[in-house]
Amino acid sequence: MPRDPAFLSSLASSLLDHADLALVYLDRGGLCRHADRRFAALLDRTPQALVGMTLSTLDHPVARALAAAMESLASGVRRSAPLDCETTGCDGQRAIVSGNLLAHTDADGAVVGWLGLFIETGDPDRIADFVARRDPFVATLLNAAVDGIIVSDRTGVIRSINRACCDLFGYEEAELLGQPMTVLMPPPFARDHDKYVSNYVKTERPKIIGIGRDTLGRRKDGAVFPIHLSVGEARMGDRTTYVGIIRDISDRLAAEQRASYLARHDPLTGVLTRTAFLEECEALLANDPVGGDTGFALYSLDVDQFSDINEAFGFHVGDAALKALVSRVMEVLPPNTYMCRIAADEFAALARVNGMEHAQTLADVLHDRLTASIYADRHWVRLRLSVGAALQEAGAHSLEELNARAKLALQAVQHDGGNAVCFYTPEMAAAATRRMMLTMHLNHAIERNEMHLVYQPIVDGKTGRVVSAEALLRWTHDTLGPVSPAEFIPVAEESGLIVPLTDWILSTAIGQMMRWNAEGVLPDRVFLNISGQQFLRGNLTARLGELLSGCPELRPHLGLEITEQAAVRDLKVAIKTLGELSALGIQTAIDDFGSGYSSLSYVQQLPVAKLKIDRAFVIDVPTNPKSNALVRAAVGMAHGLGLATVAEGVETEEQRKFLVSVGCDLLQGYFFGRPMTPEALAEMIRQQRTPTAG
Known part of the structure; x- marks a missing residue:
């Protein structure tokens, strides 16, 4: 207990009552010994009503916050505790009470009481003053963030920016404060942003608030790069503040583009995958029906005994040989030929041709070129290649049908020993049907x-x-x-x-x-x-x-x-x-x-x-x-x-x-x-x- 309560009351009246603070003094047990008019107003009471009362018995946010702060200081390790809480006055106005509770100790260090100093932030000016008092703490939080953070007013002028954002765009903080947000955007997006802001000022209908979107940013050196921008809105009284969170997504987009490429292309040879090939060629055939002397030929290519090359020279030589094979195919066949890798050593190619004679000439040249010696990773190798081909005809528009015919021709080549070229004939379909039927019946021949x-x-x-x-x-x-x-x-x-x-x-x-x-x-x-x-x-x-x-x-x-x-x-x-x-x-x-x-x-x-x-x-x-x-x-x-x-x-x-x-x-x-x-x-x-x- 203070030795002279009258002196304390006099000190509070002459000094603290004139400060812009709310003050309360509690004894060691939490009994209120002094409360100024500002503190009493926080609890919607008079100072006389509070003195002599144990505040923890009151059902009020400030009283509960005081009790929690006293409990946190009871161990004696710390001498002060911050206090922040939200209150609603009798008039229904919301306010923020923020301050500190200080331990009052005697000469031996024993706690004899508690002194609380608080400020009420209820209007926009005082809220701004409160934020200003806490600015070092807020700045620390903002600079600890990995993403760029920008705080702007409703006109789009930058009021605060963190270190990550400065590093992202290559500016110093002083260069951006007071500048419009559009300084960080390339021209088309800057114009769009100005429209958003102008529309919001006029209509109060936000179109980008609370919605994350991918867009482009512009660095100080003029470089444009992809970003993800999320914008949030904060209202303090009649003031509106926008908080933008910016993330560089260059790596993400590069990874997505790479994944998209690999989903449609063979990683070794770079040709289309089977699925992508079917999509591209089906669309091509659907939009380009057979007419006149032009059409398409589908070539099915299979390297015979390719495993022998891998076993003799190693997989690196086999891979190099396949890359060379693809290069030679694209050299021989006409421009805009579609090619895919179906299996380890099997490929397909769809090329535009001028009739059967042209298609056969291409097939013969292709076979000669692909079976010539290949220098693959410091080794000379020769490939044996079977080529089955089918020519697009009237009534055969789907790639599935064309592919089935080319595969039948390929099977015919391989049945005859391989390393040759064969074009589809109707008899092949009948033979394939016969083989399939024999396989089905042969499977049960013994048991029957x-x-x-x-x-x-x-x-x-x-x-x-x-x-x-x-x-x-x-x-x-x-x-x-x-x-x-x-x-x-x-x-x-x-x-x-x-x-x-x-x-x-x-x-x-x-x-x-x-x-x-x-x-x-x-x-x-x-x-x-x-x-x-x-x-x-x-x-x-x-x-x-x-x-x-x-x-x-x-x-x-x-x-x-x-x-x-x-x-x-x-x-x-x-x-x-x-x-x-x-x-x-x-x-x-x-x-x-x-x-x-x-x-x-x-x-x-x-x-x-x-x-x-x-x-x-x-x-x-x-x-x-x-x-x-x-x-x-x-x-x-x-x-x-x-x-x-x-x-x-x-x-x-x-x-x-x-x-x-x-x-x-x-x-x-x-x-x-x-x-x-x-x-x-x-x-x-x-x-x-x-x-x-x-």
Whole structure:
């Protein structure tokens, strides 16, 4: 408690009552000991009514704020606490009370009371005065902001600006204060801003207040850059202030533009993505129908065996080769050609042409150019390229239809070995429909019991006796009738169905061999054709081990035929698998020898027992000297390597005599018997084993 209350009252009356402050003094317990008229007015009371009252018992914002400030100072760590609150007087006017509560301590530092000094900010002038008193604090907050902040009056004149905004536009603060906001905008946007301000002054209808928008700003050096501007409105009495928050969005827009570009363009080659290509070309075809001699051609490009380049030289060389490919395509095809990347090594291009002859000439030039040597990242590479093309015709306006035709032409090229050009013909659509139908039916052929095996005899060249047989797959569909193996085997290989079909052949043939063995008519060897996919899967030996586990006596009677293309596709796997089969006692033969790679370098590495000479060489002997020479060479080479030879496709006595004369060991063909049922082959073997068979 103060030692002389009368002195305190006198001091308050003579000094503090004449200051522009509201004053109150509370004892340590919060009991009011003095309140001037300004403070009493804040609580809508008289000073006499407040003295002697514990203010915390009053239901008033100022009283509650005082109690909170006293509680915050109770620990004794701080000696003063700021106080800010909003009040509403009896007249309904709103005001802001702001000030400080100070701790009054004795000589020992103990709190004996509390002195509160406050200012009421109720009209615009006093509010401005209050803001001015707090200006250092506000400036600190504004300068801590990352975005640019501008405070302007209703005429658009800048009254305050933070450091971030000065740095953003390249000005000093003094250069902008008092200047119109338009100094920070390029001319078109400055004019628009002036219109907004003028319209608001006249109509009081804001069009940009509270709405963020992207626009342009102008720096002191004249550089224009994208910004996002948000404008807020603050009213203090009858005064209006605008607060603008400005953010540089150059990086954001650059990222958005980059993302938009990548969404429509291939990041490696820069050509359109498939989706963007379809959109652009569909619009082009819709607005430019076929007429006269002009139209469009769609080229579908696929790099054959592109993975070989990546594996041999690395992906960086492959990427460089694809970039060079795109450059050459755009050099050859006419201007305004649209091009896209469909897959890793597959592209499409839509070009304007003057009829079929022009389209074919472009395709031929394009193929020649793309298959020429390419210098890619310090390596010379040559691409093999398949090109399928389709010409826009009357009635074929959609890109989808044009693309389907080009893809059919591309498939036709690839079926014929690739690295060529092919244009769409109506027959291709019929063939594609047929392949799709066969694929669908082939998927259920085994479970519907539509597959069966026939066996063609293989005879000894010298004696003519049946010593072996080749199992051949046949398919008879309920509605399609018999389907040629030449037609359904390629379909099975393309669809992957060849693997389950091959497995069915293995199990079915081994079951038949068990029955023949029980009847005593099992041939010395029964050969089965193995697809390249099954051969290279790595589990062929294990699967045969399972099938032969209950009849190991059949191993010496089982033979497998693989094409030379499958054998050399992965030589290491081929050598390993053939070695495992040989260890099981299963004999292997190279089928269709001479129709593919035909290299001594691989033949001598493969642990095989026989070479089957392709029927293409047998059909012309002995009338064709070149075929005669090739057959002699094949037989001599095989015997030199310790291998037996089998000649396929023998149909005449003259062919038989010639093949025997050159030393061919075994013969197979219609001359000795067509593919037949298991029962017919068994009967043939029984007859040759009877004493009168000769």
